[in-house]
Amino acid sequence: MTFEWWFAYLLTSTLLSLSPGSGAINTMTTSINHGYRGAVASIAGLQTGLGIHIVLVGVGLGTLFSRSLLAFEILKWAGAAYLIWLGIQQWRAAGAIDLHTLAQTQSRGRLFKRAIFVNLTNPKSIVFLAALFPQFIMPQQPQLAQYLILGVTTIVVDMIVMTGYATLAQRIAAWIKGPKQMKALNKAFGSLFMLVGALLASARHA
Template sequence: MTLTLWLTFLVAAILISVSPGAGAVNTMSNGLRYGVKRSLPAILGLQLGYGAQIVLVGAGLGAIVASSTTALTVIKWVGVAYLVWLGIQKWREPVMEAVEEDQSAISHRRQFWNAALVNLTNPKATVFLVALFPQFLIADAPHGPQLITMGTTLILVDCLVMLGYALLASQLFRFMTTPQRQRQMNRVFGGLFVTAAMALASFKRAA
């Protein structure tokens, strides 16, 4: 992959990550509640899910999933149900005074796997990657190194963007000084998760 081609791909990767979606909502929700440092497990979880999608597409299985209406539909509705569940959980989440220190380790694991499932159950990512990768692959060059370069670029860019989202959300923490404000914010993010679920439910693959 030439430098010019990689820079073009880098711009595409940045636009992909900056575009608001379920992953961004998840990151901002954690950033607001826990701050940047304690949001890292969720950010890493998102990258696990994203990385699995990249490997899936790179191995050629993504094309099979993308071409199978049944497989894509099943994945889509699992993702919809999961986002709705996250929204309900966020809506009902207790205020921060109720979060005890001895629960932090469990919370980290839960954050990680919740975030991983957000990206794993997103068929839009599979379809998008199937459409994106061929645009940048050089046909007469080994595909493995090119896919590794693109996959690494996507994950590193997404990590940085998600850190930015977490940092932005954490700045709102000082305004969340009362239980009432915290409940309101929990309900805002709960609503955003459900909105993301509705957007995913309305997703239709281009013919």
């Protein structure tokens, strides 16, 4: 793989990570409610889920999800239901839980696991990776090394972008002066979770 080819993938991966989705929303809500430590756990969980997707694509299961309507639909509805459930939880928390209480109710381990599930139950991610990776792998060169380069690049880029979202969320949190603003913000993010879940439910198999 040439540097130019890798740089083209780097730009593509960066643009994809920057586009707001369930991972970005999860990172921002965690950063606001649990601070940087919670955000670090969440980002680590997202990258673990992404890494599992990359491995699944590498062993051929990405092709299965891209070709099997049943597999795609099962994962799609599981992901949509989970995101909508997270949105409902966030909405309910807005009316009864303040910043300090919420931070005590969820361990970083739980935040880590939640983030893994957010990424794992997104079928569009694994299908997209299965379609994207072959476009940047040169058949005349060792494929495993190229695949590892693309996989590591994807995870590092997404980690940096999610860290940026967490930092942005901290800036937003600095504007919160009282429980009413916190409630409104939690409701807004809860609505975003439900919206992304609804959009995922409406996604069609390519």
